[in-house]
Amino acid sequence: MPPSSAAPAPSTAAGPGLAASGRRVFEIEGQALAAVAARIDGDFTAACRLMLACTGRVVCTGMGKSGHVARKIAATLASTGTPAFYVHPGEAAHGDLGMITDADVVLALSYSGESDEILLLLPVLRRQGNQLIAMTGRPQSSLGREADVHLDVSVPAEACPLALAPTSSTTASLAMGDALAVALLEARGFTADDFARSHPAGALGRRLLLHITDIMHAGDDVPRVRADASVSEALVEMSRKRLGMTAVVGERGELLGLYTDGDLRRTLDDPGVDLRGTRIVEVMTRAPKTIGADALAVEAAQLMETHKISGLLVLDAEQRVVGALNIHDLLRARVV
Missing domain, CATH: 3.10.580.10 (CBS-domain)
Incomplete structure (x- = not known):
């Protein structure tokens, strides 16, 4: 009789262990957020002022998981009153750099601060006169030293037990992006009506715009x-x-x-x-x-x-x- 191809049912005994793993992730990432929040200081204020004074747009960039976070930060900034968009650093080196003007501020994310694709762009951005905000976990990294403003998002530990998958670090970077967006929103006096105008198809847009x-x-x-x-x-x-x-x-x-x-x-x-x-x-x-x-x-x-x-x-x-x-x-x- 041929062996059954059906997968064995998961053991119910693993349930509590899985739940404990999930809770541990929240605990570790909560500690990471608290550590980063304690570093909201003059550098954060300086980054906000650069963005407020920007006559162009905030260009967010990053590779890998940092790139996903940078894309989300760009979307949040754009929807809360700060014109922003995402540029993939690899594509930027092959032509998309032309999307960045000298009036733009660049927000670059790299936890190691050593992403080759981003470092390759820095000389061109410097010659063009762009101001650079770096978000890394290593202030003394190449990217951290080159930046006009550095935002330290270093975390005590990743939630990944192998300390390999970006977990706490990406959560901290995402929260820092949200903090920037909200601080800028409040500084600009951005209102619910303003938000609705950029979300006309959403529920809030219908509630605030439809007469x-x-x-x-x-x-x-x-x-x-x-x-x-x-x-x-x-x-x-x-x-x-x-x-x-x-x-x-x-x-x-x-x-x-x-x-x-x-x-x-x-x-x-x-x-x-x-x-x-x-x-x-x-x-x-x-x-x-x-x-x-x-x-x-x-x-x-x-x-x-x-x-x-x-x-x-x-x-x-x-x-x-x-x-x-x-x-x-x-x-x-x-x-x-």
Whole structure:
């Protein structure tokens, strides 16, 4: 009988050992972060000032795992108000160096401070006049000595038990990059609105940039009837516009009231109401919840949730009905 090709099930006895290994990584990397945080000093301030004074962009570079961290730092800087991008040092030596202008500040990551691909670029960057911020674990390394500002991210130990795989050191470098980005964000007075403008497709962008006027029904798509309309005429308008409600307006288009599907159910429960003979003003909701045309869509969502309603009329400064929306409009816009 041929041997089974199925892999043996892992031993449950290994479970606690695996969990202990995981916890040990957090402990070691936590200690590493604490050690690096204690070195946030004048060099950190100097690095921030170089970036703030930069009239070009911050060019981040690094090889291997440091390159992955440098790419993430560039993305974080760019999304928080500091123009930045990543350049692979190997590609830079083969033409991409032309992407770096003399107005740029270079942030180079190398834990050893001896990455050949980065050191090869230094003479060219010096001739071009670029200022260099180095992030290494060895201040006396070649890169550390050449830098205008050096950020020491040395760690007591790697979390890798073989002391080979970059673990604590990359975590420390990533945290230092986050510290730079946040310090620069605060120095620039970067706001949530600024963040949203660089993230228009994200949830925050939709919450801070999408206005009522972007999603509301307007013009002839707004359900509305005059005050002398009958209930049956209002129902026809509601059915035609398919928003589950209709505004009741005066001669100038000003809001007098609102009639909804919920009002219709209450009307039908009243045997004394003649749908054709009863005027809409007799059964409408007076002073309904409304929202201004200049409001954000997220404000409409909050208003609907607070008052347990599914639709809103939109008014201008003169209290005229200029739009309407319901919960489905907010769902389609991914506001809720």
